Amino acid sequence: DQQVKQNSPSLSVQEGRISILNCDYTNSMFDYFLWYKKYPAEGPTFLISISSIKDKNEDGRFTVFLNKSAKHLSLHIVPSQPGDSAVYFCAASAYSGANSKLTFGKGITLSVRP
Amino acid sequence: DTGVSQDPRHKITKRGQNVTFRCDPISEHNRLYWYRQTLGQGPEFLTYFQNEAQLEKSRLLSDRFSAERPKGSFSTLEIQRTEQGDSAMYLCASSRPGTGVIGTQYFGPGTRLLVL
Numbered sequence: 001d002q003q004v005k006q007n008s009p010s011l012s013v014q015e016g017r018i019s020i021l022n023c024d025y026t027n028s029m030f031d032y033f034l035w036y037k038k039y040p041a042e043g044p045t046f047l048i049s050i051s052s053i054k055d056k057n058e059d060g061r062f063t064v065f066l067n068k069s070a071k072h073l074s075l076h077i078v079p080s081q082p083g084d085s086a087v088y089f090c091a092a093s094a095y096s097g098a099n100s101k102l103t104f105g106k107g108i109t110l111s112v113r114p
Numbered sequence: 115d116t117g118v119s120q121d122p123r124h125k126i127t128k129r130g131q132n133v134t135f136r137c138d139p140i141s142e143h144n145r146l147y148w149y150r151q152t153l154g155q156g157p158e159f160l161t162y163f164q165n166e167a168q169l170e171k172s173r174l175l176s177d178r179f180s181a182e183r184p185k186g187s188f189s190t191l192e193i194q195r196t197e198q199g200d201s202a203m204y205l206c207a208s209s210r211p212g213t214g215v216i217g218t219q220y221f222g223p224g225t226r227l228l229v230l
Contacts, residue, residue, distance in 0.1 A: 034218070042224075101170060
């Protein structure tokens with residue numbers, strides 16, 4: 001069973017516009033969420049995270065929003081740049097990440113067109 | 115901060131052979147994790163260590179898989195009697211102990227295994 005779901009496999013946006021990447025989860029024990037970015041032939045790179053006690057966290061061009069009641073989170077990238085083209089993984093953990101194995105979604109391939 | 119390193123980066127082997135991968139974590143990180151990623155999927159948790167103690171193992175880690183971290187520094191992941199279904203990217207990550215952003219896992223570049 002897929003506890004973290006990224007239902008859209010790909011997204012294409014114009015440079016300078018907003019990219020919105022969505023993620024849903026089913027496990028109510030998850031209380032800490034992360035986004036990783038992955039280029040081909042490299043390991044995932046940490047982007048941004050959010051605890052369930054917050055509903056928004058911002059870092060530069062990246063903002064993550066969490067809607068606990070809907071078990072939904074989203075990553076906003078503004079403005080999008082061609083270098084943002086990569087696979088983006090949503091991940092979740094329980095116990096505030098203290099233990100902590102991460103459960104990943106399948107990823108979304110973002111393409112930013114010049 | 116030299117990052118997490120993994121060796122080898124690529125490995126091709128024949129079915130039935132044994133393979134061993136190595137992971138060197140970020141020096142001040144005492145937690146080390148192994149994940150496996152197959153095509154079209156996200157990374158899947160295999161096991162993790164705190165210092166030299168292996169604290170959790172996934173049911174994905176069959177008895178052909180063994181991981182060690184003998185001195186609490188580098189770790190090895192061995193697969194015995196490899197099968198074609200073992201073909202995947204094997205990712206290692208490390209972190210400090212702690213909750214939230216303090217315990218963020220940082221990943222290495224991975225070892226890509228192909229079993230013929």
